[in-house]
Amino acid sequence: MYHPLLSGRSHLLRRATNFLCAAGLFFAAGASAEQLPPPIDVPEVLKNYQDTQDCFPGVIHDPSTIAEVQSIVRDAAAQGRKVMTGTRRFNSQIDAACAGNGEVQITLENMNQVVSLDKENRLVTVQAGMRFNDLAAYLREHELSVPMVTELAIFSIGGMLGSGTHGSTFTQKSNMISDYVTEIKLVDGKGNLRVITGELLNAARVNLGVLGVVVEVTIEAEPGYKVQAKVKGHRDDSDLENVILGLARDNHSANIAWFPGLGRYTVTTYNKVPLDTRGNAYNAQADVSDFSEYLFGLIFDSLHEADSAALQCFAASLRYTARSSSYFRDVNTGLKKFIKPTGHADLMQHFVCKEPNNCVWDKLPIALQEVAIPFEELPNWIADVRQIIAHSERTCFPLNGIYFRFGKASDSYLGMSAGRDTAFVGIEYTLRQRGEAVPKNYFVNLEIEQMSLRKYGARPHWGKNSVAIFEDMPSRFPKWSQFLDAKAELDPENVFTNPFWQRVSGQDPLENYLTPQCNADGQCYCRTDAHCEQGATCQAGNWYSEARICKKD
CATH class of the missing domain: 3.30.465.10 (Uridine Diphospho-n-acetylenolpyruvylglucosamine Reductase; domain 3)
Structure with missing residues (x-):
């Protein structure tokens, strides 16, 4: 059995074990959408936080007033150019906020008060x-x-x-x-x-x-209020379908990480307490040292390259351990808070990185696919995922398990929870830029994605995911046509558009992305063997037969 822990870097990887157990990292996203060649004389390139997505606008404006924004839009409209608002270091793994090649990009970094x-x-x-x-x-x-x-x-x-x-x-x-x-x-x-x-x-x-x-x-x-957190690990996941909806309903906030390859899950809950309750803790999941980040990088490289699932499941067990005990620290002392960690709601629930815009996931090759399904369907979805995994070779989800969050129905037209109570389901995996290597058991993730889309009417997160998952988007939102009416009223000349909008609205069909090996980096779900990475063939899903997955025999 191949095991990278026995390689020449094993001494560092063994040391990484302790760091992984000590730090409860939540990993953000980083896959890339289709990259286009830059236009001539690009003044500046916009990049996302992982350098996996580039944007090539013709001009970038940094207005400081509303009047300046108005002037920029009027000038662009007069020239027949498109406009999009985004940031220079945008926190997305896709091109949703990028103006098209040679178009007009606006940032609002000077309008932040x-x-x-x-x-x-x-x-x-x-x-x-x-x-x-x-x-x-x-x-x-x-x-x-x-x-x-x-x-x-x-x-x-x-x-x-x-x-x-x-x-x-x-x-x-x-x-x-x-x-x-x-x-x-x-x-x-x-x-x-x-x-x-x-x-x-x-x-x-x-x-x-x-x-x-x-x-x-x-x-x-x-x-104002504070929250008190509770973190618990469950070493038997057989009851998950029966308890998960109650965990969501009975707590102010609940996040659940399910590790089906291990048969385990962890639960973090937050419940409101009065503002004067003692406690000044914060969420330290992402507060790790430079050396820890280096060790994580070594672990990730090995996870990606391993032929055996053993290392993947070993890493998943470390993540389970990290998430099953307190990852909260005191703001003043920096010491871990194990007994009823309590603090201001925002500091307890969002991650505090050691530097404001420099988190560990900025440096590691990670992709995140997230979809939203009807809340009441979640137990059935979990049962189907069990079947997909049972009909595949052993699969672990080493970065954060399968991650669940929850929300009530929204009145928004295009919110992920528009018109229905919702469970948000995220799966993270290692991914090299441009899909240079396919993650271990990537085909299992793709089968789960396609089942979610086609059986459960899943809605992809607008700022995460890869190109392929945004299929048939108008059919997923009952008020899509009303949104188009609003766009026609506010933007009759279609000034505000970009390649991402053209894809998700169907103006640029996903069939255009069926190119050789397009499955490997998330550009497509395969239809022929040519769409798969070398050595893999396009097959029906192991359990959900409507899926098409690239798999090596």
């Missing part, structure tokens, strides 16, 4: 370039809280509305910040400033950046 606070009515208005962690810290100073918390807090508010960024809560109105927005100021396709309220607001809550440039957002807050 609080505009006003109505403390009596608990309403805060911010510029769209403000980061979520800065908003949470500002509200905390005023003994207020954002009603939801996302686990990675460095996203801009405008970006969170663009993609429908979410956390996990089933006791609040929503797990998306989009649903707590009461008003949006937006520069439309003619350069006019529009104040969006009423039913049109439901179109703009999750807007993909194709309705206009969101410049200001008013958000409803709630009285």
Whole structure:
């Protein structure tokens, strides 16, 4: 049996075991969408946080005022150019916020301030370039809280509305910040400033950046509170279908990591406590040393290259151990808090990296596929995944297991939870840039994805995933046509569009991405053997026969 731990770097990998057990990392996404050649005379290239996705706009603007945004849009429209809003180091694994080649890119990095606070009515208005962690810290100073918390807090508010960024809560109105927005100021396709309220607001809550440039957002807050966390590991997963919906319903927030290859799962729950409750803890999952990151990199390389599933399952057991005990530390002392870790809601639920924009997942080859399925269907989905795994060779999910979060139905037209209570399901795996190597048992992930899409009507996360998963998107949202009506009203000349919108709306059919070996880096689900990596053939799924997977015999 091949085992990289016995190779020349085994002394470092053995030392990594302790670090993996000690640090509860949650890994973010990093696969790439189709890369196009850069146009001539590109002034600046935009890159995502892992350098797996490049954007080649013709010009980049950094406005400081709404008037400047209006001028930029009017000039672009007059020239027949397209406009998209994004950041220079965007936190997405796909090109959702990229202007097309040679088009006009706007960043709002200079529009990142609080505009006003109505403390009596608990309403805060911010510029769209403000980061979520800065908003949470500002509200905390005023003994207020954002009603939801996302686990990675460095996203801009405008970006969170663009993609429908979410956390996990089933006791609040929503797990998306989009649903707590009461008003949006937006520069439309003619350069006019529009104040969006009423039913049109439901179109703009999750807007993909194709309705206009969101410049200001008013958000409803709630009285400040703290949360108390509980972390527990379960070494027998046979009851998961029976308890998982109750865990979501009975706690303020619940995150569950299922390791089906091990027959185990972990549960982290957060429940509200009064603001004056003792405790000042924070979530230290991502607060690791440079040396730890180096060791993680060695582990990841070995995971990717191993021919046997043994190392994959060994790493999964380390992740299970890391997630089954407290990963909270005291803000003042840095010491771990094992007994009833308590702290401000935002600091407890989002990850604090050792540097604000420098997290461990920025450096490691990781991809994240996430979909949303109807909440009540989750036990059936879990049972089907058990069957897929049982009919495949042993498969472990070493990075974070299969990760579950939850949210109530949203009034937004294009939110992942639009119109239905929702379970959010994420699977992470190692992936080299451009698919230079296919992860171990990648075909199992692809079978689960296709089953989720075609049997459970899954909706892919707008800011994660790879090209192939965005199939038949208009059919997945009952109010898709109403969203198109809103786009026609706000952007009649189609100024706000980009390659991502053209793909997900069907203007650029996914058939165009059926190229040699396109399956290996997520560009397609295979239809012929030519779409697979060398040595693999396109076959029916092992359990879900409607899936098409690339598998080596």
